[in-house]
Amino acid sequence: MFYIRLFATYLRIGILGELEYRANFWISLVQSALDLCVALGGLAVVFNHTDTLGGWRQEELLALVGVYFLIGGLIRTIIRPSMTKFMDDVRQGTLDFTLTKPADSQVLVSIQSIEIWRLVDVLIALPVLGIALLRLGARLGLLDTAVFAVTLLSGALIIYSFWLMLSTCAFWFVKVENIQVIFMSMWQAGRWPVSIYPAWLRAVLTFLVPVAFATTVPASAVSGRITDASLVGTVALAVAMLLVSRWFWRVGIRFYSGASA
Amino acid sequence: MEQNPVIHIDRLTKVYTVNERDAGLIAAMRSLVKRKTRDVNAVDAISFSVAEGEIVGFLGPNGAGKTTTLKMLSGLLHPTGGRATVLGYRPWERNRDYLRRMTLVMGQRNQLLWDIPVVDTFELHRAVYRIPEAQYRPAVEELTELLELESLLQKPTRNLSLGERMKCEIATALLHRPSVLFLDEPTIGLDVTMQRRIRRFITDYNQRTGATVLLTSHYMADVEALCKRVIVIHHGKLLYDGELTGLADRVAPFKTVEVKLQNGLNDRPLAQYGELIAQSEGRITLRIPKDDTASVTGRLLAELDVADLTVQDPPIEDVIEHVFSQSPDPSVAPDSQHANGD
Numbered sequence: 001m002f003y004i005r006l007f008a009t010y011l012r013i014g015i016l017g018e019l020e021y022r023a024n025f026w027i028s029l030v031q032s033a034l035d036l037c038v039a040l041g042g043l044a045v046v047f048n049h050t051d052t053l054g055g056w057r058q059e060e061l062l063a064l065v066g067v068y069f070l071i072g073g074l075i076r077t078i079i080r081p082s083m084t085k086f087m088d089d090v091r092q093g094t095l096d097f098t099l100t101k102p103a104d105s106q107v108l109v110s111i112q113s114i115e116i117w118r119l120v121d122v123l124i125a126l127p128v129l130g131i132a133l134l135r136l137g138a139r140l141g142l143l144d145t146a147v148f149a150v151t152l153l154s155g156a157l158i159i160y161s162f163w164l165m166l167s168t169c170a171f172w173f174v175k176v177e178n179i180q181v182i183f184m185s186m187w188q189a190g191r192w193p194v195s196i197y198p199a200w201l202r203a204v205l206t207f208l209v210p211v212a213f214a215t216t217v218p219a220s221a222v223s224g225r226i227t228d229a230s231l232v233g234t235v236a237l238a239v240a241m242l243l244v245s246r247w248f249w250r251v252g253i254r255f256y257s258g259a260s261a
Numbered sequence: 262m263e264q265n266p267v268i269h270i271d272r273l274t275k276v277y278t279v280n281e282r283d284a285g286l287i288a289a290m291r292s293l294v295k296r297k298t299r300d301v302n303a304v305d306a307i308s309f310s311v312a313e314g315e316i317v318g319f320l321g322p323n324g325a326g327k328t329t330t331l332k333m334l335s336g337l338l339h340p341t342g343g344r345a346t347v348l349g350y351r352p353w354e355r356n357r358d359y360l361r362r363m364t365l366v367m368g369q370r371n372q373l374l375w376d377i378p379v380v381d382t383f384e385l386h387r388a389v390y391r392i393p394e395a396q397y398r399p400a401v402e403e404l405t406e407l408l409e410l411e412s413l414l415q416k417p418t419r420n421l422s423l424g425e426r427m428k429c430e431i432a433t434a435l436l437h438r439p440s441v442l443f444l445d446e447p448t449i450g451l452d453v454t455m456q457r458r459i460r461r462f463i464t465d466y467n468q469r470t471g472a473t474v475l476l477t478s479h480y481m482a483d484v485e486a487l488c489k490r491v492i493v494i495h496h497g498k499l500l501y502d503g504e505l506t507g508l509a510d511r512v513a514p515f516k517t518v519e520v521k522l523q524n525g526l527n528d529r530p531l532a533q534y535g536e537l538i539a540q541s542e543g544r545i546t547l548r549i550p551k552d553d554t555a556s557v558t559g560r561l562l563a564e565l566d567v568a569d570l571t572v573q574d575p576p577i578e579d580v581i582e583h584v585f586s587q588s589p590d591p592s593v594a595p596d597s598q599h600a601n602g603d
Contacts, residue, residue: 002391009388017376020417096337097372101389102360108389257338257353258275 006103007111014114028117032069036124039065039191054196056223059135061193064219066129068191071156071214073121075187079160080180081113083167087177090170090256099253106249110164136222147231148221154238155214161241162210164249171252183209190215213237266310267441267473268334273343275304275329275497303329305497306343316467316474318488318505322585326497327477331443334475335365347441361390364439366431368446373418379429380414383436390437397436404432407462424455431459435466442466444476448483460486481577495585509574513583514551517573518558519544523566534561543568548575 018024043065047058056064086109089095098108133140166179186204190211194202206212217234220226281299282292304326311317321327332338334345336352336359345352350359373382380401387397405411408428413421421429431447444463448456460483467474478484484491484505491508493501501508509515518535522543531537531545534557539546549557554572561567575583 006388009385013374013377013381013385016378016381017374020376092370093367094370094372096332096335096365096367096370099337099355100335100360100363100365102357102391103389254339258277258341 003104003107006107010111010114011116014116018116025117025120028120032120032124035121036065036069036128039068042191054193055225056193056195059132060219060223063129063132063136063222064193064215065191066125066132067152067155067218068215069121069125069128070152071159072187072190073118073123073125074156075159075163076115076118076121078111078114079163080184081115082110083163084177084180085113086167087170087175091174095256099257105253106164106246110160133222140222140224144222144224147226148218151218151221151226151231151234154234155218157238158210158234158241159214161238161245164245165241168245168248168252171256186211193219210237210241265313267313267315268309268311268345268347268475270310270330270334270345271308271343272306273304273308273330273333273345274302274306274341275326275333275338276341277301277303302497304333304340304494307494307497307499308343309492309499309502311473311475313473314467314471315490316463316476316487318484318491319475319477319494320484320491320581321477321494325494327494328445329497330494331365331445331475331477335363335443336360337365361437362439363441363443364434364437365443366434366445366447368427368444368449371418371426371430373426373429373433375418378415378417379410379421379433382418382429382433383414386433386436392437396438400436400438404435407465408432408458424451427451427455427459428462431462438470440470440472442472442474442476444474446477446479448478448480456480456483457486463487481581485577493581493584500584505577508584509577509580510551513575513580515548515575516551516554517575518547518549518554518561519569519571519573520547520561520565520567521569523568 186209194212535547535549
């Protein structure tokens, strides 16, 4: 309850802060619209030549685009700005203020900066996802929808934990901003189902940078191609990564305060 | 101190391991593989206690270990050795109840959110510290009045001047009414008027709430106005702990004698009276060992045409400077060097 209220406060501050820079809204809107056009244009081109891509039909790939924008929007709205601020705080020493607050430092760090205009991606994702689900509708039961929601949540948590672990490295190396850039370019690959990529790239996108779990897996849940094993695996991975990233965060904090010395 | 000190530290020690390398590219490459490290005693077995409601000045030159000590007391750093309790808590355990009762202000660092009005940073603090409405409103009103924030609260932080920002920083840090304040150079970079206002505010807050304050500053005016008691550290070691007025007696037992002569200096050999520290148009300033003050002034009055003569304690800046220039550097012990493969 406390953390929900805290989140609401940060959200409010995010809105206030961004209202100062209204031009940002229009830039975000144009950027997101362009991204969507590129994504949908890509689909159109592909399906001009073939009916399926790596076994995926058009509306299934549309669902994938929706998932890609939804999770991408959450990353850009909360995760990326908060983690960027965290790294700045480590470098400038202002993290000390966060650590002297009577609240969980990981939570504070993870929600501390919200770029509200980036929610445009989420707003775009919802109708795309809606249309895809409607087109798939006949074959989509209640159970499938629940599985979809679970995989979506798991995917978001996996991405969050992964990003938190990358950012935590800032305690040792101070400057790790470039990792974010690398991640965002890997993320682009999540626009297509990982099954279309060569095996080595598929492995990278699944195990090294867990993009597949946040995009391909939820999308395969709505298209009914998810296996029980990969459902269980995704949920288990989400829980495991959440725990590991939490543990790693604590190690980082302990290092920062010199407990290891 | 008296019963149950608020801050009690006992042989508190912090050793940093710092990387060392020689200048040059080759040395830099070598350090990627094998690092030479050196241990630095940032804080070396310091002990002191602070009673409730005291304002204590924590003095020392840059790098003396003041900030390291404050960071340990505010729970940011684990000590390498020794013990410390503040309000009965061990700070570095970062107990939430402890964190809610203390605050840390760092004059060189900013926690106000840059783009939004100050009052919204206040709101964030209210949420983080879970300050109930009934406590929050009066706190904001009181701080607004004492620090004259009325016209500032609605402005975004980036539009504030340095002094205005510092006032708001302090207000933010005190919204939850902490009973222990760690102020690390709260007046740095501010003009004299603003420094004075902040000083007056610290006194007010201390008197109203009975809060305990540990403060570092490079401005002696801050220390003289606020602190009856000072703790001086240098190279991580405690040099002095006691009344500010006693510091001069203890470490710099000198008096400053200013003499105005009627007929100019006339090339008299002045060095025989004491150390000449200033001289201008018939006015000289001498530093005289305290015990000789009476005899030297007697001789000055008898042997020179004195128009005016004043005897003063040396300015506190001089005393501090004297302390720091005299003590040797104990932290660089030759045997603390060792090579260490990373």
